[in-house]
Amino acid sequence: DAKTTQPNSMESNEEEPVHLPCNHSTISGTDYIHWYRQLPSQGPEYVIHGLTSNVNNRMASLAIAEDRKSSTLILHRATLRDAAVYYCILRDFSGSARQLTFGSGTQLTVLP
């Protein structure tokens, strides 16, 4: 599986935007970029995914670089509830990789 690299930790102030980066220089043409997050004492939660174009949903936006070697998860207004570990994961949509391969993720701290 292609690997991703994320910063170990980031801090943000409440109600400000947060940009969480992810590098995936060995991404293949059949890899989707998925983001999950894990709040304290909970299971991981799906956030967003995309292939080439930027994507928006009610939780976040995903900005994908033109060469697809990096992406950024954008939380438009961070709240205290957004404090979590954020995982950037590549998934091969050709069907060979069914499981999620979690790295160490980015621990996001939101300051009041």
Added chain:
Amino acid sequence: DSGVTQTPKHLITATGQRVTLRCSPRSGDLSVYWYQQSLDQGLQFLIQYYNGEERAKGNILERFSAQQFPDLHSELNLSSLELGDSALYFCASSVGFSNQPQHFGDGTRLSIL
């Protein structure tokens, strides 16, 4: 609420024992995945079932086994438990397999004394 139910929430047992963890997937989801989260190994995939059949295996020990029943609920059986098996065990479900998002339960915390 993800719609995935895991029971029990907590389990405390002793080395050498056997336990069964249960997972009820979201309504309509045919795939069930099991993951283990420990402090030193992070979140690791164990095994996946799709509509009752095993579809993928990860780092699952031979002492562990799982099955998915006709009503689509799944059970993870852990036997000859060791101290190192203490971890959070998560179940996730998805509509099919491949690229669909997975929805996770809140996990079962297993403590081996």
